[in-house]
Amino acid sequence: MKYLSEFRDGSIARRLADEIHRVVTRPWAIMEVCGGQTHSIMRNGIDQLLPPSIELIHGPGCPVCVTPLEMIDRALAIAAQPGVIFTSFGDMLRVPGSTRDLFRVKSEGGDVRIVYSPLDAVALARQHPDRQVVFFGIGFETTAPANAMAVHLARREGLRNFSMLVSHVLVPPAIDAIMRAPNNRVQAFLAAGHVCSVMGTWQYPSLAAQHRVPIVVTGFEPLDVLEGIRRAVRHLEAGEHVVDNAYERVVTVEGNRPAQSLLDEVFEVTDRVWRGIGTIPQSGWSLREAYRDFDAVSRFDVAGIRTSESTLCRAGDVLRGVIKPNACAAFGKACTPRTPLGATMVSSEGACAAYYNYGRFATLEAARA
Amino acid sequence: MTPPAGSHIDLERWSCPLPLSDYPAIVMGHGGGGTLSADLVDHLFRPAFANAALDTLSDSAVLARPGGRVAVSTDSFVVKPHLFPGGSIGSLAVNGTVNDLAMSGAIPRYLTAGFILEEGFSVATLAAIVGDMAAAARAAGVIVVTGDTKVVERGHGDGIYINTAGLGDVPPGVQIAPQRAAPRDVILVSGPVGDHGMAIMSVREGLEFDSAIESDCAPLNGLVQSMLAVAPDLHVLRDPTRGGLASALNEIARQAGVGMVIEEDAVPVRPAVRSACELLGLDPFFVANEGKLVAIVPPSQADACLAAMRAHPLGTASARIGLVTDRHPAMVVARTGLGANRVVTMQIGEQLPRIC
Numbered sequence: 001m002k003y004l005s006e007f008r009d010g011s012i013a014r015r016l017a018d019e020i021h022r023v024v025t026r027p028w029a030i031m032e033v034c035g036g037q038t039h040s041i042m043r044n045g046i047d048q049l050l051p052p053s054i055e056l057i058h059g060p061g062c063p064v065c066v067t068p069l070e071m072i073d074r075a076l077a078i079a080a081q082p083g084v085i086f087t088s089f090g091d092m093l094r095v096p097g098s099t100r101d102l103f104r105v106k107s108e109g110g111d112v113r114i115v116y117s118p119l120d121a122v123a124l125a126r127q128h129p130d131r132q133v134v135f136f137g138i139g140f141e142t143t144a145p146a147n148a149m150a151v152h153l154a155r156r157e158g159l160r161n162f163s164m165l166v167s168h169v170l171v172p173p174a175i176d177a178i179m180r181a182p183n184n185r186v187q188a189f190l191a192a193g194h195v196c197s198v199m200g201t202w203q204y205p206s207l208a209a210q211h212r213v214p215i216v217v218t219g220f221e222p223l224d225v226l227e228g229i230r231r232a233v234r235h236l237e238a239g240e241h242v243v244d245n246a247y248e249r250v251v252t253v254e255g256n257r258p259a260q261s262l263l264d265e266v267f268e269v270t271d272r273v274w275r276g277i278g279t280i281p282q283s284g285w286s287l288r289e290a291y292r293d294f295d296a297v298s299r300f301d302v303a304g305i306r307t308s309e310s311t312l313c314r315a316g317d318v319l320r321g322v323i324k325p326n327a328c329a330a331f332g333k334a335c336t337p338r339t340p341l342g343a344t345m346v347s348s349e350g351a352c353a354a355y356y357n358y359g360r361f362a363t364l365e366a367a368r369a
Numbered sequence: 370m371t372p373p374a375g376s377h378i379d380l381e382r383w384s385c386p387l388p389l390s391d392y393p394a395i396v397m398g399h400g401g402g403g404t405l406s407a408d409l410v411d412h413l414f415r416p417a418f419a420n421a422a423l424d425t426l427s428d429s430a431v432l433a434r435p436g437g438r439v440a441v442s443t444d445s446f447v448v449k450p451h452l453f454p455g456g457s458i459g460s461l462a463v464n465g466t467v468n469d470l471a472m473s474g475a476i477p478r479y480l481t482a483g484f485i486l487e488e489g490f491s492v493a494t495l496a497a498i499v500g501d502m503a504a505a506a507r508a509a510g511v512i513v514v515t516g517d518t519k520v521v522e523r524g525h526g527d528g529i530y531i532n533t534a535g536l537g538d539v540p541p542g543v544q545i546a547p548q549r550a551a552p553r554d555v556i557l558v559s560g561p562v563g564d565h566g567m568a569i570m571s572v573r574e575g576l577e578f579d580s581a582i583e584s585d586c587a588p589l590n591g592l593v594q595s596m597l598a599v600a601p602d603l604h605v606l607r608d609p610t611r612g613g614l615a616s617a618l619n620e621i622a623r624q625a626g627v628g629m630v631i632e633e634d635a636v637p638v639r640p641a642v643r644s645a646c647e648l649l650g651l652d653p654f655f656v657a658n659e660g661k662l663v664a665i666v667p668p669s670q671a672d673a674c675l676a677a678m679r680a681h682p683l684g685t686a687s688a689r690i691g692l693v694t695d696r697h698p699a700m701v702v703a704r705t706g707l708g709a710n711r712v713v714t715m716q717i718g719e720q721l722p723r724i725c
Contacts, residue, residue, distance in 0.1 A: 013707045045709020
């Protein structure tokens with residue numbers, strides 16, 4: 001399979017891991033920013049190939065995990081309204097709001113549909129002129145161009161029955177916020193390759209210099225991730241605070257210019273609440289004035305819905321690498337994959353769910369060793 | 370509802386000895402017990418399923434049985450779309466129950482068929498589906514001996530639901546049960562996983578990718594009998610339908626209180642299925658199969674069993690994928706392509722496509 005099997009080769013993976021073992025001289029904490037990278041690490045067991053002195057901190061780059069509870073409650077309120085077709089990426093459906101999730105709304109009669117692209121939601125709006133079609137526009141810079149295109153098309157076609165619940169988040173302000181946190185432990189970043197394929201890498205050199213931290217643009221296949229870690233360790237050991245592109249087959253310095261100009265036309269930068277972390281200034285996108293008619297928050301009058309997070313759940317501390325999941329009092333007790341309190345327990349590669357599933361095995365194996 | 374153009378189902382092949390009443394679509398009267406109901410039975414179901422037990426038209430079928438153990442199973446079928454590449458809700462309704470019987474080593478003999486039809490459902494599509502059921506029953510060597518039809522008002526059903534129950538004879542000496550999985554047993558799978566689920570996904574509303582993925586829908590009773598011929602002490606059989614291979618293995622591990630270690634790269638997955646799963650963010654280990662089985666076999670009979678599977682037309686791509694262990698009870702662990710370990714969990718609900 002072109003561009004897949006080549007980047008999953010076990011013997012090359014072991015060579016990369018061997019070199020990491022050879023180069024490392026002391027403990028390092030490296031954060032992979034993107035949920036897709038966390039998935040790859042968990043799916044392939046990449047962390048098990050690393051020396052124990054290398055700690056991978058699973059960052060806040062899972063859009064499902066960081067979408068604020070308040071926004072999910074707004075989604076639930078909109079989806080429950082008669083006449084609405086509420087569309088979303090699949091894995092948002094099981095994320096708990098304060099009292100229920102989208103599956104529950106669906107079972108109670110809400111028309112909730114999984115789509116694979118926001119353009120499918122636009123097509124639904126064309127097919128159902130008598131219904132209000134809402135798309136839950138979440139995600140990082142990667143999903144944003146398609147969402148911008150959906151709103152752009154809806155406006156051009158005059159689709160008055162389409163709107164978007166926008167909760168977009170941006171990577172560079174998150175890296176900045178993590179580095180500024182007083183209890184920060186992160187010493188290097190694997191930047192999200194697909195975000196950079198859209199945005200380029202030009203935003204990162206100032207971050208690397210300001211926070212004296214190496215940032216390695218990294219892909220998602222096992223060899224990509226291992227190569228990203230290898231370069232991060234090399235830069236850490238050499239004391240280099242550079243931006244290094246380890247995903248050159250996809251990422252350029254300037255990124256995807258047409259996508260960036262579409263994003264700039266449709267969205268403007270805004271302060272954004274991150275679930276479990278709080279408000280990060282200038283860390284998200286919302287619709288510009290010219291597109292405000294397509295904002296589901298105003299169309300459905302849900303701005304008044306304000307929700308605070310569970311006081312038990314410490315997903316924010318987990319996402320910033322401040323604590324390990326099992327240091328949370330709710331872990332494995334009030335909070336399990338069947339009864340998740342926070343989004344990090346929802347998706348199987350969420351830091352807490354992964355820890356819950358793999359931890360039992362690791363404990364049993366350690367007991368035998 | 371009419372079948373999509375290019376469907377494999379040949380509407381022409383179904384013929385009716387007497388014309389059905391003029392209705393091209395199901396009306397409430399088809400479930401009313403009057404002449405419309407009788408029309409359906411006489412001109413659609415009976416010609417398709419023709420056999421002596423059905424032809425008595427009694428309230429129940431009366432079957433002569435030899436002594437010995439009988440396996441019984443039931444399953445309901447609600448799949449959409451009704452017609453899909455490689456099968457239909459009709460072939461699925463027969464093969465699903467036949468396979469459930471086969472997984473206890475039984476030789477399936479008889480099926481019942483219950484239809485819940487929605488007012489307005491196309492009679493031609495119903496005929497095609499019933500034709501598929503009849504063909505699948507012939508292929509599996511079972512007969513449909515009794516049935517039932519109900520009609521629900523438009524909007525109260527999804528076109529057609531089918532329930533089948535089945536009865537089969539368990540040959541003497543066969544002892545197949547999940548609790549028999551024992552440490553050092555070998556885990557075999559009868560071919561590439563994920564075909565059925567991805568075939569359904571590929572034709573569902575909103576998903577358009579050009580692919581030649583066909584459902585693996587097939588009766589496994591013949592394959593099972595050829596396995597039992599060389600591996601009479603076969604411990605466990607399971608058809609990994611909903612929830613896929615991962616759920617089937619986890620269920621067995623829990624029921625037997627054993628662990629399992631799977632070599633991830635040894636599990637066959639068609640390239641087209643793998644690509645479609647990559648694209649959608651799904652894991653083929655969790656995708657449904659309708660013509661595959663997992664076998665857990667004592668080590669002394671494993672090679673013979675695998676050879677018999679590969680010699681059968683429905684098992685040519687069979688593979689040895691792992692071992693049962695007494696380590697980590699109730700836990701399935703996959704050795705990844707990189708040589709690391711991954712816990713293969715049971716999915717909580719439906720598998721959801723990931724955003725990233």
